[in-house]
Each structure stands twice: as C-alpha cells, then as structure tokens.
Amino acid sequence: MTEPDETYDPTRHPDLLRWMGERQDAHERWAEQTSFAGVLDFTPASLGILDELIRETANSMEEVTDQRMTPFIQGAIWYVGEVFCRHQKMVWKYIPDIVSGELEPFFNAAGETSALDHPCVGAPDDPESYLYPLNMLRRILLTEDEVGNPVEETLSSIFANPFDEDDEDDGEELDPTGGWG
Template sequence: MVLPVEEVARKAGTDHPELVAWLDRRVAAFPGWAAEVGAPERWDFGPDSLELLEEIVRGRFADGEEILAEKRSEFVQGAVWYIGEVVRRNARAMEWQYQPRGRFGELAGAMFSAAREGVLETPLVGQPGLREGGTLYPLGALNVLYSAAPGIPWADVGGCGAGSFRRAVRRMGRSG
C-alpha cells in the first residue's frame, strides 16, 4: 500500500499500514520458517530460544554486511520478527513500531528498503511513548552479533558470545 508522503509521516508507531501488513505476513509465515530453520519445537518465544537463533545466524552469515544484503530474504525477515516477538513478549510494556523517518528526520522510505543500507527503515520494538531509549531494532541486533564494540547491548568487550541475545532481553525486561 503506497500512501502520500504526508499520510506516511503522520502514521507512525503501531498503526503504520506497512507494519500491520508485515506483522500479518510474519505471523502467517512463522510455522513454515520454524520448520525450515529446524527444531520447530524450540521456537517457544522464550529468551533461551535466542541462543539457537544466534547459533543459526552465525552459521549462515560471515558478518553484518551479509545480513543487511539479505534483509529482504525470508530467513532474515523471520529472524527479525522472532527476535522482536521474544522481546515484546518477555520485556515490560513493549510493542511493535515503525518510524518512517531516518536519523535526521528524512522519510525512510519503504520498510526493508533495498536502497538503504541501515536498519532505521525496519520495524522496532519499543516502549510506547518513549522518544529515546527503550527500543530495539531486531535487524540491528542481528548485525551487532558481529560487533566487538563495548556499550552496545549485545556486545561484550570481546565480541558477542553465546547467549548474548538472551542476556539483552533479560536486561530489557528489568528496564522500563
């Protein structure tokens, strides 16, 4: 659904039409995604299930750039949705949102735009009403798996180790 720029700028957060359609598609696609990825019985939306996802992601991609290049693929779309759902279901007061503007206020374009290299044009989970903080871009979380930068929620001083998704979800559950 393509809306005029003014309409897109007003529709942000949980009621953005692209977000609603994407969430509907992801819910419908989840059983097939889980079966294709393997171990469908382990995808229970609990924080511990993120260890398996982390293992699978690390086995498929050499770095964050490969993930960004595949951000429109069924696997990455499913992983993004799954991470967001785990956070939404396990952290306090979290909801899916889509903010159709970039860091500097420019329109971000279509969700998961192939033309953009970052994660700002992708869905996020966040606490309602917070303008800063309390948010997580699941696609960004996938990229951070390959980061060694301290201070990033999923990064340890020596890079992300096993279970880093799980630790971050637990930290988010204590905040807010």
C-alpha cells in the first residue's frame, strides 16, 4: 500500500485507466456471452437485465466477492459504473482508504478483498461522494439487514437513489417506542 501525494487525481490512476480501457475493449464480447447483447445498451433500464444475470450467477454476497476477478463480474462492475457515469453525471475514481489514506493494490487478487481495492464512481468535484459497483452487485443479493429485517434491493433501486441513507439520516424523527407503543 502506498500513500498518494497531494497532487493525486483519483480519476487518473494508471491502473484505473488501464482497467477501464480493457473493460471497454472487452465489452462487446462480454455482452454477447450474456445473450443480452442487444439490450445491454447502458440505459438505466438495462440494469434490470444485469440484476437478473447476477442473481443467476451468484447466490450470496460472498460468491460475488469470490468471483470478482472473473471476466463476467469484471464486465458487470464496469457496466454498472458506466451506467452511473453516463446517466448520473459521475466519473470513475480510485480513492485512498478513508482511514489509512493509503491506496490498496488495485483489485488485489492475491490478497484478501477490501472494500477499497476496486474502483468506484462518484461526483467529479466531490471527494466524499463515491459508490462501489462491486458492492452494488453484492448488495442486490442481500436478503436481510444486520438486524434481520428483509431487504430487497435491485440495481435499478440503487440507481434511483444512489446515495440513499438509512431512515435515521433522512431527517425524520424516529418513533421512541420502536413501533410498540
């Protein structure tokens, strides 16, 4: 891991640029292998198709993590990010770890996965705004939250509210009785 200097541009990391070029070059072949080449057109509506493909490929968040280096998941990561970039006015970024300030090895295939070892997308002028496409693919397979409540996320719902926070953060007052009173 290395700490970037003050001139670091998260949109210009050489590994990020190389990966983006590779993914763009491989996109047509990737789409043809899904049998949905004609409808994977980078529109927000096409996220529903990718959502189904991910659910056919993996049954859990851990499976997506384990498969993150496969051509299919790599293509899916790039595709999701591109849809957000094209329709949410976001850009690709490779940002340092928010705690250590260091850059993890890009897609660290040899080591344990980190939430920050892969690229993200975010607002061009806001270093605090970022979403990880790999984590979006993982989230759609989550069936319940940390307290056991059912969760049903889709790539389309994430796209509709990309920075949606928990109910506690939306300005609404919480019911002090927890709904029991």
